[in-house]
Amino acid sequence: MSVLHSLGASPRKRLGQNFLHDRNIASWIVEKLEIGPGQHVVEIGPGLGALTEEIIRWGLSITLLEKDRAFAKYLREKFERPNVEVIEGDALEYDTRVEFLRRPAKVIGNLPYYLSSALLFHFTADPCPFEHMVFTVQKEMASRLSATPKCKEYGSLSVIIQRQWQVTRLKTLPPSVFLPQPQVDSVVVSLKRRMPGAFEEADAGEFAALVKAGFSERRKQVRNLLSRFGDPEQIEIALLAAAVAFTARAEDISIEQWIRILNVLQPPVIYGSNPGELLSVVDQNDEPLEPLARATIHRENLLHRAVHILLVNRRGELLLQKRSHRKDRFPRRWDSSAAGHVDAHESYRECAMRELLEELGVTATLAKIGKIPASEATGREFIEIFAGIHDGPFHWNQHEIETGGFFNLKMVDHWIATRPQDFAPGFVECYREVRVPLGDLIVRAREESG
Numbered sequence: 018m019s020v021l022h023s024l025g026a027s028p029r030k031r032l033g034q035n036f037l038h039d040r041n042i043a044s045w046i047v048e049k050l051e052i053g054p055g056q057h058v059v060e061i062g063p064g065l066g067a068l069t070e071e072i073i074r075w076g077l078s079i080t081l082l083e084k085d086r087a088f089a090k091y092l093r094e095k096f097e098r099p100n101v102e103v104i105e106g107d108a109l110e111y112d113t114r115v116e117f118l119r120r121p122a123k124v125i126g127n128l129p130y131y132l133s134s135a136l137l138f139h140f141t142a143d144p145c146p147f148e149h150m151v152f153t154v155q156k157e158m159a160s161r162l163s164a165t166p167k168c169k170e171y172g173s174l175s176v177i178i179q180r181q182w183q184v185t186r187l188k189t190l191p192p193s194v195f196l197p198q199p200q201v202d203s204v205v206v207s208l209k210r211r212m213p214g215a216f217e218e219a220d221a222g223e224f225a226a227l228v229k230a231g232f233s234e235r236r237k238q239v240r241n242l243l244s245r246f247g248d249p250e251q252i253e254i255a256l257l258a259a260a261v262a263f264t265a266r267a268e269d270i271s272i273e274q275w276i277r278i279l280n281v282l283q284p285p286v287i288y289g290s291n292p293g294e295l296l297s298v299v300d301q302n303d304e305p306l307e308p309l310a311r312a313t314i315h316r317e318n319l320l321h322r323a324v325h326i327l328l329v330n331r332r333g334e335l336l337l338q339k340r341s342h343r344k345d346r347f348p349r350r351w352d353s354s355a356a357g358h359v360d361a362h363e364s365y366r367e368c369a370m371r372e373l374l375e376e377l378g379v380t381a382t383l384a385k386i387g388k389i390p391a392s393e394a395t396g397r398e399f400i401e402i403f404a405g406i407h408d409g410p411f412h413w414n415q416h417e418i419e420t421g422g423f424f425n426l427k428m429v430d431h432w433i434a435t436r437p438q439d440f441a442p443g444f445v446e447c448y449r450e451v452r453v454p455l456g457d458l459i460v461r462a463r464e465e466s467g
């Protein structure tokens with residue numbers, strides 16, 4: 018508190034300012050983030066630096082997000098080092114996408130309680146660059162985050178967060194470890210990102226909408242709350258498929274069952290992907306030869322055709338997709354907005370339109386902006402590159418795509434330069450080839466938005 022005095026400040030309730038004064042606990046919390054060399058840490062609401070002091074010992078780079086102007090200034094002076102960045106502002110406005118360049122990045126914070134759930138949703142939103150977070154939250158929030166079916170705290174927050182994150186309650190902290198003391202106990206929780214495949218895939222937006230509808234009136238049977246997702250008969254079929262009783266309430270339904278219900282009510286559309294499919298085979302001049310099966314083409318290293326599609330939005334950002342862990346080539350790498358092999362008897366342009374629909378569930382006006390000759394770097398593919406403008410929303414083909422997001426070109430340039438291993442090599446080849454016309458398209462897209 019003496020620091021507060023010297024700053025001429027007093028704790029602001031409106032900003033949820035309760036300061037941890039027990040160094041042992043601060044050090045224990047930081048230890049739970051399991052940080053190691055070369056990592057980057059983002060701290061939400063560092064206040065007077067109780068946790069920061071402990072993180073700094075690890076010699077890592079840190080970003081501090083603090084809304085209180087006086088504290089931001091104090092932190093800047095106190096931790097003046099090249100690897101410490103202090104951002105004065107609302108952590109809800111922090112663009113988490115920049116952290117893809119600094120992976121593995123982790124998040125920590127004794128959260129301001131008035132904003133905990135909004136902060137949780139912001140920092141876990143897809144595309145999410147973080148794998149591990151440690152937060153101190155109000156006890157009641159910790160109970161909701163970690164609740165299991167049939168508990169009274171089990172609600173939409175528990176289900177939506179736990180689908181992608183493993184939540185563990187680590188320790189209860191009494192009010193006395195903070196100044197001023199909050200009214201209630203606090204709990205330190207850890208959130209670790211689940212590996213892809215832990216649960217059946219589901220469309221994140223639709224999943225959240227379904228679960229929120231199911232929990233909208235806790236005392237009602239869930240079958241009466243899901244009318245937006247199907248007629249009564251379809252809902253009964255979905256409940257049966259998920260082994261959920263017709264009389265069940267939302268609190269009785271596990272995460273696996275929620276996913277099953279969604280995927281029966283709204284079956285994911287799975288296109289193509291037939292291993293015997295015939296693809297266009299070409300000669301050195303890209304002239305078509307006899308079509309052959311994809312497996313034969315790859316086994317015999319034959320020249321063939323592919324398209325890459327790059328979509329930009331009216332904010333001037335490029336859509337990238339993250340390939341599914343199920344892909345045989347370059348799983349979990351970032352790639353063009355959509356891409357694929359040209360089928361037998363299909364033109365490059367027809368293929369581009371088909372891939373856009375199959376992978377992203379959308380159509381768009383596409384312009385050809387480049388072509389790359391076949392080489393070892395392209396996987397023996399002649400590639401035509403198409404581009405278009407689209408703001409989404411997209412319906413990711415869940416069998417092909419883990420997630421996706423828009424990124425500005427400066428960030429993509431920097432990302433490719435610093436972490437080329439994050440990308441499918443075909444995308445990097447295409448991006449380099451069309452970086453200039455893509456920049457022009459972005460200027461046009463921005464103009465369209467006025």
Ligand code: SAM
Pocket residue numbers: 032033034035036037038061062063064065066067068082083084085088106107108109126127128129130132
């Ligand atoms: N980390 C410090 C500690 O443990 O002693 C302070 C924790 S205090 C519970 C919450 C901190 O979050 C305060 O410093 C407050 O100013 C800051 N804060 C409140 N709202 C914020 C926001 N929207 N964005 C960033 N920081 C915020």
